[in-house]
Amino acid sequence: MLDITEEKLKNTYKIDKKTIDLYERALDDVKDQFEYYDEIREYNQIKVLDAMQKENISDSHFTNSSGYGYGDIGRDSLDRVYARIFNSESALVRPHFVNGTHALCCAIFGNLRPGDTMLSVCGTPYDTLHDLIGIGENKKLGSLREYGINYEQVDLGKNNKIDFKSIGEHLKKNDSIRLVHIQRSTGYGWRKSLLVSEIKDIIDFVKQIKPNVICFVDNCYGEFIDTLEPTDVGADLAAGSLIKNIGGGIAPTGGYIVGKEEYITQASYRLTVPGIGGECGSTFGVMRLLYEGLFLAPHISMEALKGAVFCARIMELAGFEVLPKYNDKRSDIIQAIKFNDKSKLIDFCRSIQKGSPIDSFVKCEPWDMPGYSDQVIMAAGAFVQGASIELSADAPIREPYIGYLQGGLTFDHAKIGILIALSSIL
Numbered sequence: 001m002l003d004i005t006e007e008k009l010k011n012t013y014k015i016d017k018k019t020i021d022l023y024e025r026a027l028d029d030v031k032d033q034f035e036y037y038d039e040i041r042e043y044n045q046i047k048v049l050d051a052m053q054k055e056n057i058s059d060s061h062f063t064n065s066s067g068y069g070y071g072d073i074g075r076d077s078l079d080r081v082y083a084r085i086f087n088s089e090s091a092l093v094r095p096h097f098v099n100g101t102h103a104l105c106c107a108i109f110g111n112l113r114p115g116d117t118m119l120s121v122c123g124t125p126y127d128t129l130h131d132l133i134g135i136g137e138n139k140k141l142g143s144l145r146e147y148g149i150n151y152e153q154v155d156l157g158k159n160n161k162i163d164f165k166s167i168g169e170h171l172k173k174n175d176s177i178r179l180v181h182i183q184r185s186t187g188y189g190w191r192k193s194l195l196v197s198e199i200k201d202i203i204d205f206v207k208q209i210k211p212n213v214i215c216f217v218d219n220c221y222g223e224f225i226d227t228l229e230p231t232d233v234g235a236d237l238a239a240g241s242l243i244k245n246i247g248g249g250i251a252p253t254g255g256y257i258v259g260k261e262e263y264i265t266q267a268s269y270r271l272t273v274p275g276i277g278g279e280c281g282s283t284f285g286v287m288r289l290l291y292e293g294l295f296l297a298p299h300i301s302m303e304a305l306k307g308a309v310f311c312a313r314i315m316e317l318a319g320f321e322v323l324p325k326y327n328d329k330r331s332d333i334i335q336a337i338k339f340n341d342k343s344k345l346i347d348f349c350r351s352i353q354k355g356s357p358i359d360s361f362v363k364c365e366p367w368d369m370p371g372y373s374d375q376v377i378m379a380a381g382a383f384v385q386g387a388s389i390e391l392s393a394d395a396p397i398r399e400p401y402i403g404y405l406q407g408g409l410t411f412d413h414a415k416i417g418i419l420i421a422l423s424s425i426l
């Protein structure tokens, strides 16, 4: 680091010498990792560029539609661009998905019928899906369960490995299993994200026993971290949020679903109306932002990923337990840090907020967030409200006080935020 940069950090943010030393060691240690991820970034940039060129995207795709939004060419072409990138038959990319949970919900709900069973094979799904499934506390929300759609779950086995034996037993015993739910990212757990190669192993295993079961992947935070996506390795459906990786920090809102045409169609009937599906929906002039974000996403996702790798190393050097470690192979942009201490966790998140470009003056507090059972603290001083492709940290307030850091539109900003947060708790 330049002396004047060190001086600037010290004067502006009171970063001490000890933290700077850790910074320099960490940066040195992560070099090989960065080189590896730079290659993935380059590959995915070609993939995105090629898809846009093949669909002849032009200025005319950025215009505004109104009313019913029939024949919105920007919207329909973006679906095809996504389908190419994900090597899937079809896609539904919409600003009308209010968040990732909504996209997941349409994919799952749209494809299940009373009497069917959904089987989760990675333990309890992400917190916001509990009410959708009907395993949350509130029983009167119109969940899958209320509509007579059952739920079964296979927990992760020893060392958080997929329990193939138990998955096989469920599939053989229960003929009503129609959809297998696979969650790529960690969520608020303490496990590594599933590599695309591991997702492939699960899908191959499931299809060998029941070829017609829909293999569905919650792909949140996973896009562009590998050269392959779940739909490249046999997933029938995958879904995620546009204010995470694939919106590139530019998409103002939205979600996507990709996969087999018949399943996408069913999901679209859930998003809008049976029989209308994806053919309606004006796009409020946001299409340019969805295209531009997608174009930047391979790069931005890797900036965020570098932030996570750097965070893992510097926090480990500072004596904290982290998951994944800096040199583990990654499949999402999340970095988990175990604080074992409530006030350190809260301080860390507050300092990430302090290091944000927006709302840096806000002191964040744990609160009862809709969809979550524990109180949650969320630090997100973002240009797009709640966008976790931007530098952010969050945590449910429960033992052993694990914090989750993700995002950073630039690696430089991620570094600065992490330095501020680390020096505040040292």
Ligand SMILES: *Cc1c(COP(=O)(O)O)cnc(C)c1O
Pocket: 099, 100, 101, 102, 104, 126, 128, 183, 185, 186, 187, 218, 220, 221, 241
């Ligand atoms: C973020 C996320 C979701 C969806 O969350 P939203 O806040 O609704 O976008 C679902 N599953 C996982 C694993 C996630 O990380």
